[in-house]
Amino acid sequence: MAAGPPGSLLLLLLSLLCLRGRGQGFGQTRFVCTSVPLDGDVCAASAPGSGSAEELKSTVLQLRETVLQQKETIMNQKETIRELTAKLGRCESQSVLEAPGGEAKGGGAGRKGGFAKNTMGDLSRAPAAETLSQLGQTLQSLKTRLENLEQFSRMNSSSQTTNLKDILQNKIDDLEKQVLSRVNSLEEAKFNPNNESEERGKIESTLTSLHQRISDLEKGQKDNRPPDRFQLTFPLRTNYMYAKVKKSLPEMYAFSVCMWIKSNASPGMGTPFSYAVPGQANELVLIEWGNNPMEILINDKVAKLPFGINDGKWHHICVTWTTRDGVWEAYQDGTQTGNGENLAPYHPIKPQGVLVLGQEQDTLGGGFDATQAFVGELAHFNVWDRKLSPGEVYSLATCSTKALSGNVIAWAEANIDIYGGATKWTFEACRQLN
Numbered sequence: 001m002a003a004g005p006p007g008s009l010l011l012l013l014l015s016l017l018c019l020r021g022r023g024q025g026f027g028q029t030r031f032v033c034t035s036v037p038l039d040g041d042v043c044a045a046s047a048p049g050s051g052s053a054e055e056l057k058s059t060v061l062q063l064r065e066t067v068l069q070q071k072e073t074i075m076n077q078k079e080t081i082r083e084l085t086a087k088l089g090r091c092e093s094q095s096v097l098e099a100p101g102g103e104a105k106g107g108g109a110g111r112k113g114g115f116a117k118n119t120m121g122d123l124s125r126a127p128a129a130e131t132l133s134q135l136g137q138t139l140q141s142l143k144t145r146l147e148n149l150e151q152f153s154r155m156n157s158s159s160q161t162t163n164l165k166d167i168l169q170n171k172i173d174d175l176e177k178q179v180l181s182r183v184n185s186l187e188e189a190k191f192n193p194n195n196e197s198e199e200r201g202k203i204e205s206t207l208t209s210l211h212q213r214i215s216d217l218e219k220g221q222k223d224n225r226p227p228d229r230f231q232l233t234f235p236l237r238t239n240y241m242y243a244k245v246k247k248s249l250p251e252m253y254a255f256s257v258c259m260w261i262k263s264n265a266s267p268g269m270g271t272p273f274s275y276a277v278p279g280q281a282n283e284l285v286l287i288e289w290g291n292n293p294m295e296i297l298i299n300d301k302v303a304k305l306p307f308g309i310n311d312g313k314w315h316h317i318c319v320t321w322t323t324r325d326g327v328w329e330a331y332q333d334g335t336q337t338g339n340g341e342n343l344a345p346y347h348p349i350k351p352q353g354v355l356v357l358g359q360e361q362d363t364l365g366g367g368f369d370a371t372q373a374f375v376g377e378l379a380h381f382n383v384w385d386r387k388l389s390p391g392e393v394y395s396l397a398t399c400s401t402k403a404l405s406g407n408v409i410a411w412a413e414a415n416i417d418i419y420g421g422a423t424k425w426t427f428e429a430c431r432q433l434n
Contacts, residue, residue, distance in 0.1 A: 227412045228405070231260075231379035231427035234358045237270065239370040241420035245355040245409060249275060249284075249383065252349040252408070254322040256388040257286070258331075258396055260429055263376025264312035267291050270374035271360035273381065277353035281361050284349055286319070289360075289372050296321075296328065298344035305330045306338040314377075316397035320387045323348055329387075334397030336390060355409070357381065358422060379427045382406030399430035 232243050263269035268288040275284040280299060288294040294305045296319050309315040309332065318331040326345035330338040354365040360372040383406045388396075395401045405411065418424060 227414060228380065228403075228410075229426060229428060230413050230424045231377050232357060232416070232418065233377045233423050233425065234374050236421070237265065237370055237373045237375050238420065239359070239368040239373060241373065241422045242359040242368065243357040243416050243418045243422050244365075245357065245381075246415050246417060247355070247409060248353050249349060249351060249355060249408060250385065251351045252385045253324075254320075254385065254387050255284075255349060255408075256318060256320045256384040256386065256393075256406075257382075258316070258318040258388070258393070258406075259381040260314055260316050260379040260427075261309060261376065262312065262314045262378075263310055263374070265310070265375035269294075269310055269376055271358065271372050272374050272378055273355065273357050274360045275349075275353050275355045276361040276364050277350040278364060280350070281363060281367070283353055285360060287360055287372060296330075296343070298326075298349070299347045301326075301344040301347075303328055303340055303343045307332055318388065318393045318396070320393075322387055331390075331393045331397070334394040336393075357416070377427075380411045380429055381409065382411050383409035403429065 234241055257273075259272065261269075261272060267290050270289070271285065271287045273286055274281075277283045282297045282300040285297040286294065287297065288310070292304075294307045294309075295302050296305055298321065305319065307315075307317060307330065309317065316331075316333050319328065320331075321328045321343065323344075323346050325341050326343035326347075327341045328339060328343050329336055354361065356365070357378060358374040359368040361367055362369065380403070382404070385408050388404075392404060396404060409415070413424065416424070
């Protein structure tokens with residue numbers, strides 16, 4: 001039905017009120033429809049002589065006033081609803097911005113395909129709290145390196161020792177103050193994303209300078225130390241810090257992999273080494289990821305290793321394997337802690353691959369994931385193409401005889417290239433046993 005003029009509803013109501021007849025009872029009430037000129041008085045025409053015309057007009061005016069008040073109330077309520085809706089939207093937006101972000105993790109069965117890829121592992125993109133914790137670990141690592149430098153100094157004459165110690169201590173103290181100053185600045189500005197990014201960049205630059213200057217101080221040792229007396233340190237969990245072995249592995253039907261290792265990273269120390277070949281990124285991998293125990297992967301087949309080494313102390317570990325029946329053994333600090341079989345049986349380790357220390361490869365020589373990166377220190381990584389005997393493993397772990405070197409990969413400084421901030425420095429394998 002088409003809408004009438006604005007006053008049509010009131011006129012209709014007025015007509016009904018005025019034209020209602022007054023009977024003897026409710027049942028005798030009747031209504032009479034009467035035509036009224038447009039400029040005529042509805043009440044006067046419908047009820048001539050009636051004294052209630054003024055009363056009816058007053059009622060109509062009251063009804064009209066009530067309608068206008070209700071209309072105004074409705075408009076006010078609509079405005080209030082709009083304001084509340086806007087406030088609610090702002091609150092929801094603020095909640096989303098302030099909610100702590102969860103780290104995506106895959107739940108698939110594979111070691112690679114099931115993990116959510118993290119390409120945000122560099123320091124400039126890490127959360128502030130995690131960055132500060134990592135910086136603290138880095139400073140502790142640098143202090144340890146100073147102690148090693150001082151111990152090396154004591155091997156020289158007393159006058160040279162005093163002089164070198166004072167120089168190194170002054171340099172380390174000065175650089176440490178610079179780093180702590182940057183950390184404090186970052187903490188004060190952590191609620192400002194622009195300032196935070198800028199401060200993190202300055203901290204990265206300071207840390208790089210610090211590593212470089214200490215490495216320069218250590219160069220004097222490299223000319224005098226044996227080629228195997230060094231270690232690698234990976235102070236931060238990133239997707240760009242690693243070391244690469246210059247040689248590849250040959251085809252092997254058995255192997256023994258041994259190393260000294262130190263870490264207290266959590267959750268999981270990451271990937272001490274990974275070997276990838278064309279078409280198989282998981283040809284040979286040692287990894288401790290998340291809350292899982294350490295595992296050895298051969299051709300993507302997995303065995304869990306009963307190691308307990310994530311305590312911030314140096315440990316010697318060995319894993320041996322033969323392709324026949326896939327028999328494996330695990331040794332920690334010279335003692336066998338576990339063994340098993342059916343680990344990739346009758347699958348020889350393929351040649352012509354890439355051997356990386358400190359990162360897990362998703363592609364040949366790359367595809368690193370910061371969440372799987374190794375954090376800690378590693379030394380004397382040796383590989384043999386045979387199964388070592390328990391006596392040989394014990395001798396390596398206790399330094400009871402002259403150390404054996406791997407006949408496939410021998411631990412030597414010339415065989416290792418480092419990238420992304422990983423460093424080499426002097427290491428005595430059996431010093432901690434004395």
